[in-house]
Amino acid sequence: MRVVFLSDTHLGIDLPVRPRVQRRPRGEDFFDNLDRVLDHAVETRADLVLHGGDLFFRSKVPPSIVDRVYQRLTRFADGGIPLGVIAGNHERSALPTSLLLRHQNIHVFHQPSTHVFSLAGRKLAVTGVPFTGDQGLFLAAAHDAPVLEVEHHLLLAHEAFEGATVGPNDFTFRKRRDTVPLAALPERFDAVLSGHIHRRQVLWRAREDGTRMPIVFAGSIERTSFAEAGEEKGFAVVELGERRRLRFVDLPTRPLVDWRERIEGAPHDRAGDDLGP
Numbered sequence: 403m404r405v406v407f408l409s410d411t412h413l414g415i416d417l418p419v420r421p422r423v424q425r426r427p428r429g430e431d432f433f434d435n436l437d438r439v440l441d442h443a444v445e446t447r448a449d450l451v452l453h454g455g456d457l458f459f460r461s462k463v464p465p466s467i468v469d470r471v472y473q474r475l476t477r478f479a480d481g482g483i484p485l486g487v488i489a490g491n492h493e494r495s496a497l498p499t500s501l502l503l504r505h506q507n508i509h510v511f512h513q514p515s516t517h518v519f520s521l522a523g524r525k526l527a528v529t530g531v532p533f534t535g536d537q538g539l540f541l542a543a544a545h546d547a548p549v550l551e552v553e554h555h556l557l558l559a560h561e562a563f564e565g566a567t568v569g570p571n572d573f574t575f576r577k578r579r580d581t582v583p584l585a586a587l588p589e590r591f592d593a594v595l596s597g598h599i600h601r602r603q604v605l606w607r608a609r610e611d612g613t614r615m616p617i618v619f620a621g622s623i624e625r626t627s628f629a630e631a632g633e634e635k636g637f638a639v640v641e642l643g644e645r646r647r648l649r650f651v652d653l654p655t656r657p658l659v660d661w662r663e664r665i666e667g668a669p670h671d672r673a674g675d676d677l678g679p
């Protein structure tokens with residue numbers, strides 16, 4: 403069983419509905435990379451695609467962008483591969499409602515809940531927990547997940563987990579209310595797939611039997627800020643079954659150069675500062 407996992411697509415970012423300046427906005431790059439992930443799933447005949455939240459760039463999205471995104475997802479789902487989506491913090495834990503999402507192959511986790519996908523006769527359960535930003539709420543939902551007779555069970559999240567790192571200075575999440583301690587996680591899932599952390603990485607939670615459960619962050623599909631300037635972007639492919647494997651797939655990104663910083667760093671510009679207002 404092969405699951406394509408992506409998150410933090412932030413669709414609609416830098417995509418002016420009525421452009422006022424002559425500049426190539428980066429918004430189309432995010433749509434292009436969404437296309438690449440979905441095309442990859444079709445070409446490799448993935449069993450399931452899961453989205454770990456922050457589908458859109460903010461909670462109020464222009465209707466033209468909502469329609470564009472949902473039409474793309476619906477066109478993908480028409481091909482027969484099911485798609486599961488949770489809401490992230492940028493959607494304030496609730497995706498814009500649309501009739502388009504009432505597709506038989508699209509499952510939206512509007513609240514913490516478990517959905518069983520039947521994939522070529524095999525059953526894969528996904529417990530989806532939309533963004534909480536609160537370790538107590540998140541852990542309660544994760545521990546509440548039903549124990550089911552299925553081949554595999556994944557936990558789909560949009561949270562910070564203890565030990566996750568972000569930014570040019572490797573800020574590390576720990577001991578915060580919004581950060582989930584790994585040891586408190588239920589260990590019975592095959593894997594935790596989470597959005598929210600924009601840098602791709604894997605954390606491990608040791609199980610009592612000596613094995614370990616991966617917490618996988620696919621990262622954002624394009625750079626959403628300068629804090630991500632040095633990061634590779636892409637998505638994850640999770641293989642479940644006898645052979646368990648995790649692979650990150652790169653996507654093309656546009657280089658970000660902090661032009662202002664370079665100018666301020668030049669000596670003649672510093673001299674220019676002395677002229678005063």
Ligand SMILES: [Mn+2]
Nearest residue numbers: 410456490598
């Ligand atoms: Mn995000």
